[in-house]
Amino acid sequence: MNRYHSTFSALRTRHEAAFIPFTVAGDPDIAVSESILKTYIDSGADILEIGYPFSDPVADGPVNQRGAQRAIAAGLDPARFFRLMKKIRTYDKSIPIGLLLYANTVHHPGYDAFCSAAADAGVDSLLVADMPPEEYAALGEAMKETGLLRVFIVSELTPPDRMRMICDNVDAFVYVVSRLGITGTGKTLSDGVAPLIERLKTVTSKPLAVGFGISSPDHVREVISAGADGAIVGSALVKLIESGHGDTSALLAKIARQIRSYKKATRWPVKG
Numbered sequence: 001m002n003r004y005h006s007t008f009s010a011l012r013t014r015h016e017a018a019f020i021p022f023t024v025a026g027d028p029d030i031a032v033s034e035s036i037l038k039t040y041i042d043s044g045a046d047i048l049e050i051g052y053p054f055s056d057p058v059a060d061g062p063v064n065q066r067g068a069q070r071a072i073a074a075g076l077d078p079a080r081f082f083r084l085m086k087k088i089r090t091y092d093k094s095i096p097i098g099l100l101l102y103a104n105t106v107h108h109p110g111y112d113a114f115c116s117a118a119a120d121a122g123v124d125s126l127l128v129a130d131m132p133p134e135e136y137a138a139l140g141e142a143m144k145e146t147g148l149l150r151v152f153i154v155s156e157l158t159p160p161d162r163m164r165m166i167c168d169n170v171d172a173f174v175y176v177v178s179r180l181g182i183t184g185t186g187k188t189l190s191d192g193v194a195p196l197i198e199r200l201k202t203v204t205s206k207p208l209a210v211g212f213g214i215s216s217p218d219h220v221r222e223v224i225s226a227g228a229d230g231a232i233v234g235s236a237l238v239k240l241i242e243s244g245h246g247d248t249s250a251l252l253a254k255i256a257r258q259i260r261s262y263k264k265a266t267r268w269p270v271k272g
Contacts, residue, residue: 002149003096003124004172007046008207008229017224017266018046020209021259022100022234024067025050025084026076028245033071035252036241037088041095043256044263048088049127049211049232052081052101060129063235066242078109082121089122098125098151098172111142119146125172127151133169151175154200156192167204173230174200177212178223194226201227220265233262 001009011018021040026033040048051060053068053076060068076084088097099118106114106128118126126148131139133152143150149171154163167174178193193210200208210223211232220231240258244251 002172003094004047004149004207006094007096008173011046011229011266015268016046017228017268018207018209018230019044019220019259019263019266020047020049020098020211020230020232021045021237021262022049022051022064022211022232023237023241024053024064024071025081026053026071026074027067027238027241028070029074030076030080030084032245032248032251033076034084034087035248036255037084038091039252039255040259041088041092043259045095045259046263046266047096047098047209047230049098049100049234050085051234052099052105054102054105056102061235063239063242067238070242078117082117085118085121085123096124096172097122098127099123100127100129103128103131106139111139112145115139115142115146115148119148123148125149125151127153127175129153133166136169153177154196156196160199160203163200164203167200167206170204170206173207173209174204175232176200176208176210176228178210178214193223197223197227217261217265220262221269224266225269231262231266 007018023036037048051064051068053071126143150169151172152166152170153175154166155177176196197208207229209230209232210228211234214220214223214231214233215236223231240254244254
């Protein structure tokens with residue numbers, strides 16, 4: 001049983017969904033980034049989603065793009081990235097760690113080399129935002145050899161046959177986008193989230209985690225009430241990091257409060 005299976009199984013017994021916070025590795029600098037990830041864990045995160053900074057993150061909105069730019073400017077390179085991942089894995093042996101990254105990042109060093117480095121650092125899964133499942137053959141082989149799990153994205157526009165194919169090839173969880181377009185914060189969620197989750201549950205029993213546009217505890221409650229197994233919050237947290245990185249102690253305290261409020265919202269709704 002891998003870390004994802006163990007985590008989702010334990011959460012189900014506690015009548016909870018997973019809270020999955022996102023951050024860009026190395027933002028605003030490597031030392032503070034390490035503290036942020038540890039604060040995520042200590043404050044109740046169930047799974048970590050970590051962005052590998054890239055110069056042209058086409059699936060990300062301006063908030064996450066600026067986070068990537070800060071990390072790159074602060075000197076995060078592949079060696080420093082994997083050292084950071086090893087530190088987080090040493091800090092917590094059981095929490096699943098997933099990477100959100102882009103195809104050039106894994107293609108440049110070679111699939112075998114990248115996957116070996118990721119697995120050695122304690123990473124559990126990869127979501128390559130700009131690589132569809134049909135193009136995963138070579139990378140998928142390298143991931144299989146190193147024990148890395150696959151995460152793929154579905155949206156309300158995904159046709160039924162393709163939805164089934166994607167779900168069949170997921171190992172960790174299905175990433176359900178709550179709205180079309182790029183990442184970012186918003187005041188309301190799409191009306192299509194609940195019907196999409198309902199459709200997905202007819203084709204798979206694998207965990208469904210909803211992301212894109214989730215920025216408040218109410219949004220988390222909404223997607224959990226709709227049947228999601230997890231909620232992913234990214235841009236709202238990266239925006240908090242952006243606005244408060246001048247005072248590390250105050251920033252970490254704010255992050256801890258925010259993570260606890262999100263996690264509190266993952267309790268399954270009482271059916272009455």
